[in-house]
Amino acid sequence: MPTAARPPRLDGLDAARGLAVVSMLVAHLSPVGGPLTVSEYLTAPLFAVIIGTSMGVQLAERRPAAGPFLRDNAVRASVLIVLGVLLQRVYHQIAVILPYLGLLVVVLAPLALLLHRMPVRTVVLSAILSIVSPLVMDRARAWTATGGDRPRVVLELVHWLAAGGSYRVISLLAMALGGLALATVLRRAGRLPAAWAVGGLLTVAGLGTYLVGALTPAGASAYSGTTAEISGATLLGCASVVLSFGVVQVLRDHGAGRVAEPLLATGRLALSAYTLQILWLALVAAVRDQARDDTWWVLGSSLVVVVGSCWALERTWGTGPLEWLVHRLRRPAVRPRA
Numbered sequence: 001m002p003t004a005a006r007p008p009r010l011d012g013l014d015a016a017r018g019l020a021v022v023s024m025l026v027a028h029l030s031p032v033g034g035p036l037t038v039s040e041y042l043t044a045p046l047f048a049v050i051i052g053t054s055m056g057v058q059l060a061e062r063r064p065a066a067g068p069f070l071r072d073n074a075v076r077a078s079v080l081i082v083l084g085v086l087l088q089r090v091y092h093q094i095a096v097i098l099p100y101l102g103l104l105v106v107v108l109a110p111l112a113l114l115l116h117r118m119p120v121r122t123v124v125l126s127a128i129l130s131i132v133s134p135l136v137m138d139r140a141r142a143w144t145a146t147g148g149d150r151p152r153v154v155l156e157l158v159h160w161l162a163a164g165g166s167y168r169v170i171s172l173l174a175m176a177l178g179g180l181a182l183a184t185v186l187r188r189a190g191r192l193p194a195a196w197a198v199g200g201l202l203t204v205a206g207l208g209t210y211l212v213g214a215l216t217p218a219g220a221s222a223y224s225g226t227t228a229e230i231s232g233a234t235l236l237g238c239a240s241v242v243l244s245f246g247v248v249q250v251l252r253d254h255g256a257g258r259v260a261e262p263l264l265a266t267g268r269l270a271l272s273a274y275t276l277q278i279l280w281l282a283l284v285a286a287v288r289d290q291a292r293d294d295t296w297w298v299l300g301s302s303l304v305v306v307v308g309s310c311w312a313l314e315r316t317w318g319t320g321p322l323e324w325l326v327h328r329l330r331r332p333a334v335r336p337r338a
Contacts, residue, residue: 011264012190012245013053018267019244020046025277025306028094029299040222041210042236044097044167045175049237051104052176055112056183070109072330077105079271079326087275091282093293098274100167103160107169108176115180122181129174130230134218136162136170137225166223171230178234182241195246199239206235265314266307272320273306280305 023043030036055073058064064072084098115122140162144155161169182189189198213220213228220228248264251257266273280302281293313320319327 009268010057010186010245011248011260013050013057013241014264014267015248015260016046016241016244016267017050017270018263018265019240020050021266021270021273021277021306022263022303024274025299025302028277029281029294029302031294031296041233042240044172044223045233045237046240047097047101048104048172048175049179049182049234049241051101052108052112052179052181053183053186053241054179055108056116056180057186059112059116060183066113069113073105073109075329076326077102077109079322079329080105083271083275083322087278091278091285093281093285094278095166096278097167100160100164100169100172103169104172104176107173108180111177112180115177116183119181119184122177126174126177126181126234127231129170129177130227130234133162133168133170133174133230134226137168168225171225174230175234175237178238179241182238186241186245189242190245190249192246192249195242195249199243199246202235202239202242206232206239209235262307262311266310269310269313269320269323271322271326272313273310275322276306276309277302 020043023039023046026036027039027043030039059069080098080102084096084100084102087098088096111125115125140158144158144163160167188194209228209232210220213226213232216226216228218224218226218228220226220232222229248257248260251260281298284298284301285291285293310320317324
């Protein structure tokens, strides 16, 4: 497989994406009720925040035309949706988030074109969605419960957009808009010592939001879709991105940059990492006669297989198979000269 030519990347953003993959494995596979289940509060929100941040950085630094930007994101979204549907059929013990992220990309891309230079309006819209989302979720669930003879594809779409039990595009959109707003200050906020100050403030604000929400009747539990959960998750996701930039810089400044390479490789190959996770878990389930996957052994082996494979793939080929595919699909066709 040839190495795909790639534009310069932000290592801090790749580290945050790698952290999201590791957090996902921990959330999916750590024993239920154990201390590591707190990762459930971070994983999906961090993926959503990173999508928003990535779009904001791309628009600010590469300044693509609207047409190619929307086209590239439509291709990316299509791959996420199709792959997610297929992977969910391969393995049923976890809810595959890829279709939700695909639809999120579709919805977010035109909003990003309009809002990437308006961080205040972006934050306001994110806050509004965090308030409106629980109401829309309740209405959507009530509507789908009385689905009757409505087409299944319509019911499935509503489920992805607003009625989902663990994931909903409307909730993820609020988080992604937080990431889009973060992109406007990321270059400054991600540098030391600002990264510690900004990341610390966002962390305290996120934890405080969760605490206040937990004291209300609606609560703030992971995946609940309450206003407190969405707002707290957005703040913690943004904090994780900023702190990832700070950690990478500290490691580089102390000559320990190689320590971060496995995590960075996993972040760069996140789509292949997600797919490898599902295929590995399906294999493990077949060997273990479909036993539950939330065990320390399955978690440890999955971390080794997923992170180790991504590190090896990047060192050997420079990219992952699915990243190469998306790059090929997004590459504009070259017309032959007359």
